[in-house]
Amino acid sequence: MDLPIRTFRHQRIPAETEPLRQQVRAFLADALKDRPALRRADSWMGADPAFSRELGRRGWIGMALPKCYGGHEAGPWARYVVIEELLAAGAPVSAHWIADRQSGPLILRYGTEAQREAYLPGICRGELYFCIGMSEPNSGSDLASIRSRAVREGDGASAAWVLNGQKVWTTNAHYSQYMIALVRTGEKPADRHGGMSQFIVDLKAPGVTVRPITDLSGSQHFNEVYFDNVRLRDAALIGTEGEGWQQVTAELAFERSGPERFLSSIALLHTLIDAVGPKPDALQAREIGRLTARLVALRQMSLAVTAELAAGQNPAWAASCVKDLGAVFEQDLPEIAQAVLDQAPAVGGGSNHAQVLAALMQMAPSFSLRGGTREILRGIIARGLGLR
Amino acid sequence: MRELFESTLERLLSDRVTPALLRECETGVWPAALWAAVEESGFAVAAAPELLGGADAGWEDLYVVVRAAGRHALPLPLPEALLANALLARCGLDARNEPLTVAPLADLSLQAGRAHGRLADVPWGRHATGVVAITGGAVPMLLLLDPRQASVSAKQNIAGEPRDDLVFDGATPLASAPLPVDLTPESIWLGGAMLRSAQCAGALETALALSVQYATERVQFGKPIASFQAIQHQLAVMAEQAGCAAVAAEAAFADSAVAWSPFAIATAKIVSAEAAGVVAGMAHAVHGAIGFTHEHALQHLTRRLWSWRSEFGNQGHWTQRLGQAVCAGGAGALWPAVTSGALPLPAAQRTHA
Numbered sequence: 001m002d003l004p005i006r007t008f009r010h011q012r013i014p015a016e017t018e019p020l021r022q023q024v025r026a027f028l029a030d031a032l033k034d035r036p037a038l039r040r041a042d043s044w045m046g047a048d049p050a051f052s053r054e055l056g057r058r059g060w061i062g063m064a065l066p067k068c069y070g071g072h073e074a075g076p077w078a079r080y081v082v083i084e085e086l087l088a089a090g091a092p093v094s095a096h097w098i099a100d101r102q103s104g105p106l107i108l109r110y111g112t113e114a115q116r117e118a119y120l121p122g123i124c125r126g127e128l129y130f131c132i133g134m135s136e137p138n139s140g141s142d143l144a145s146i147r148s149r150a151v152r153e154g155d156g157a158s159a160a161w162v163l164n165g166q167k168v169w170t171t172n173a174h175y176s177q178y179m180i181a182l183v184r185t186g187e188k189p190a191d192r193h194g195g196m197s198q199f200i201v202d203l204k205a206p207g208v209t210v211r212p213i214t215d216l217s218g219s220q221h222f223n224e225v226y227f228d229n230v231r232l233r234d235a236a237l238i239g240t241e242g243e244g245w246q247q248v249t250a251e252l253a254f255e256r257s258g259p260e261r262f263l264s265s266i267a268l269l270h271t272l273i274d275a276v277g278p279k280p281d282a283l284q285a286r287e288i289g290r291l292t293a294r295l296v297a298l299r300q301m302s303l304a305v306t307a308e309l310a311a312g313q314n315p316a317w318a319a320s321c322v323k324d325l326g327a328v329f330e331q332d333l334p335e336i337a338q339a340v341l342d343q344a345p346a347v348g349g350g351s352n353h354a355q356v357l358a359a360l361m362q363m364a365p366s367f368s369l370r371g372g373t374r375e376i377l378r379g380i381i382a383r384g385l386g387l388r
Numbered sequence: 389m390r391e392l393f394e395s396t397l398e399r400l401l402s403d404r405v406t407p408a409l410l411r412e413c414e415t416g417v418w419p420a421a422l423w424a425a426v427e428e429s430g431f432a433v434a435a436a437p438e439l440l441g442g443a444d445a446g447w448e449d450l451y452v453v454v455r456a457a458g459r460h461a462l463p464l465p466l467p468e469a470l471l472a473n474a475l476l477a478r479c480g481l482d483a484r485n486e487p488l489t490v491a492p493l494a495d496l497s498l499q500a501g502r503a504h505g506r507l508a509d510v511p512w513g514r515h516a517t518g519v520v521a522i523t524g525g526a527v528p529m530l531l532l533l534d535p536r537q538a539s540v541s542a543k544q545n546i547a548g549e550p551r552d553d554l555v556f557d558g559a560t561p562l563a564s565a566p567l568p569v570d571l572t573p574e575s576i577w578l579g580g581a582m583l584r585s586a587q588c589a590g591a592l593e594t595a596l597a598l599s600v601q602y603a604t605e606r607v608q609f610g611k612p613i614a615s616f617q618a619i620q621h622q623l624a625v626m627a628e629q630a631g632c633a634a635v636a637a638e639a640a641f642a643d644s645a646v647a648w649s650p651f652a653i654a655t656a657k658i659v660s661a662e663a664a665g666v667v668a669g670m671a672h673a674v675h676g677a678i679g680f681t682h683e684h685a686l687q688h689l690t691r692r693l694w695s696w697r698s699e700f701g702n703q704g705h706w707t708q709r710l711g712q713a714v715c716a717g718g719a720g721a722l723w724p725a726v727t728s729g730a731l732p733l734p735a736a737q738r739t740h741a
Binding site: 003004005007008009010012021084088089266269270271273274276277278279280282284285286287288289290292293294295296297298299300301304318321324325375377378379381382384385386387388 | 593596597600603604614615617619620621623624625627628629630631632633634635636638639641642651652654655656658659662703704706707708709710711712713714715716718719722723726727
């Protein structure tokens, strides 16, 4: 029997990326030297447009995109090195992350020449931010049941799509300029996956309302977004009308395959190690050793996924494995941290470790929700095993 | 070279290593015909340079050999012979195309050319024609000893594989040489842990394959049990764990091409031990009562997983050393260690028999 686990082949990052790694590391050591641990813990959810623009200036956003659109035509390994260094250092990368990871590649792959020229240079400069319009109030894991709908009206120069509906759990909608929204443009056919299209929605357009949703810790990362007769030009349609589902599936492979799926809580491992100190007791040593080994192995799995992407394969199966196992790792981390060291989580004061523990303990439930729930991912893995 | 190794060994083992043979070996029978076939293939000496009788294969290529041994639950010390011959060669000694093994734990000295001491838990000790061990003391020596000159206390791991204690009292080594300065006295322990992680990776793969196959064939409530989400999700977790263990084991072999990588080996041993427990448990859950029988093929894998995860250091041994190293370096040293793969581990708590 040929099992897809053979996808997980050992992959080394090519040695020629090492100078780039040292360059990024040196930049971050200086740029983040005064950044407190608690803000480093917010890395992947921490937005700092000035920092994003600085990364753009250095050519570290949209790196793999063609030069004519502001990219650097860098290989997948150069990009991997940059993003894992940013995450490991707790850099505030949230503002541009979605644009860099999936909106840019999506626009390059499916966009018209005019769309590429309109959006990609701004993405590469770290100035244009995107959010993902997938989930709706009644469509979470069951994405094919979305109800937001765009209807085409008028002819010729006055032709427009009129969009109505609502998106929810939209990370970063409160400061992104654009959303790439999956909406219904035709009747729902029998196969459930037809009749959907993707649009680039200007979030400043009349009829768009963005309302923050406060998470359980009181933080604001995600939003609900309402569309009330939002008029979209034909130029807002990205890709092919009716093929939104296929496009979204390709997009999700990018969304699920990155190292943020196991590195977004590394700040807590860092504070735990320093709070425990150089002479751990046996339990602390064993748990920190176990966490380290799992982190290293997850990274090795992630490199195998990146090698598949680089070879033009669709690594959706392996990416689902990494994301699910990464979420389990990141959810275990605060559990283990609170068990092996007698420091209660603290808010508004207390040690670095106590504050980071408080933040990530409360963030942890989202790790197996965002970007595909545990149950959806395990269903994808089961399908790849031939079980369904 | 890898693909050739794998396809050759796969052909060699797939018809010969049957559940019936495995059950027979568990009663103490040495599968002489199977060893003869392996000997003829030359795999046992593959790790030695051609000048010393080997094929000059590196660990990166030999990963697939050891994984295949695990996948088939091979009842022979082929992985141990690879390590024994690799170490003999590193000491300038001739490789031997024989069932050689290694001593995980040795309390051994060489006095006036004669070996004294105890080797514990020697894999296949009673059947091996030579056991490679490293002496203690300021100038460690690598010895090839003849188990027939030892008093043997026979015992088995829970999979029925011989793990014997050997006591030598004045035996003349078959070969000996000082350990090169660039070869750590922990070489057998590290190399053995690396081997077991790859054997686990192979056994995990077979346990997963058997479980997937069973789930698609077994019908309950009028449909294959594979159609139940509870079964699907267990198999998904098994696949994640098997993939994780495999890539970590392969990395340990690749990173040990020139010198042992304790960091990569510790990682591989830790995650393969973790996967062994998770996958064995779920494989049995999926198989139901039939998988719990002696007759069923699954137990040959799961009982080995429960054994191999504890050999050459269990998960606690390796997590403790890795954790001590990480804490000693502080948080700032963690990420550079992850990306470079280089982090020296503190000495083992337990190095003697």
